[in-house]
Amino acid sequence: MLINCKGQLVDLSIPKVMGILNVTPNSFFDGGKYKNEDDIISQAGKMLSEGAAFIDLGAYSSKPSAEFVTEKEEIERIVPAIEVILKHFPDALLSIDTFRAAVAKASIETGAAIINDIAAGELDDKMFDIIANYNVPYIMMHMRGNPQTMQSLTNYEDIVKEMLFYFSEKVKKARSLGINDLILDPGFGFAKTTDQNYEVLQKMEVFNLLELPVLAGVSRKSMIYKTLNNSAQEALNGTTVLNTIALTKGAKILRVHDVKEAVECITLFNKING
Incomplete structure (x- = not known):
């Protein structure tokens, strides 16, 4: 499972970690923490030194009922962050968390390697x-609606079957346009109830039928802290548990806030699996 990132072939047959770096004031866990250059450089360097293969930059919070951000403002947030990270870490592989084509275009032209x-x-x-x-x-994620409406769109007859059809159609369209490197994200927490999130995780190996790498993004999400009756700040242990389960189901990328712990999780998983 190789993907081509700016001419560098990354082998996803061994799972990799994608560190989350939000340059937003309102993300559910780390909103507002990385607002200036020094903070961005420090956190990017920390994640890379801890073993992150990718850094996922976001400039528009996708938490439920997130406030609207203009396209212009999103670009003005994301482009300087890309520039400053690549200035200090020129080999870093940056993924950009955006659903807007103009933001994707500006990000790629600035040096981003992946669009999420x-x-x-x-x-x-x-x-x-x-x-x-x-x-x-x-990276193509499953979601219904948009961040403002998704939590009202959780009515499924068979959620995993419907998601498999959704991804099959997306892959077909992408292939018709010559897009080669595709990654699937089940979208935990997006247009899904807590119980539906766990059903998708339980059956996640089904998505391996599409023969594409699968990304698991459960880090500190409400499916963990609501179940444990704690908070996002207290959900690291729960995140590690679900990341381990995701690896057993075939996940090839763990998208996380806490890189060191996810890298350790993969190291131990690989040890058991030879």
Whole structure:
């Protein structure tokens, strides 16, 4: 399972860690922590030194009922963050968490390696064309609606079956445009109840039928802290447990806030599995 990131082939047959770095004032866990250059450089360096293969930059919070951010403001947040990280860490592979084609375009032209789209093109019909034109790896997440409406769109007859169909259609469209490097994200917490999140995790190996790498993003999410009756700040242990389960189900990328712990999780998982 190789993906081409700016000419560098990354082997996902051995699971990798993607560290989360939000340059937003309102993300559910780390909102507002990384607002200036020094903070961004420090956190990026920390994640890379701890073993992150990728850093996922976001400039628009996708938490439920997130406030609207203009396209212009999103670009003005994300581009300087890309520039400052690549200035200090030129070999860093940056993933950009956006559902807007214009933001994706500006980010790729600034040096980003991957686009991570929570809507898989549903919220911007130009996104697939941008990915095809620039030939970058594309993470396609499952979601219904948008961050403002998704939590009201949780009515499924068979959630995993419907998600498999959703991804099959997205892969077909991407392949028709010549997009080669695709990664699937089940979208834990997006248009899913807590029970549905756990059902998807329990059956996540089904997505391996599509023969594409699967990303698991459960880090500190409400499916953990609501179940444990604690908070996002107290959900690291629960995150590690679910990350381990995700690895047993075939996850190839763990998208996390806490890189060191996720790298340790993969190291021990690999030890058991030879």
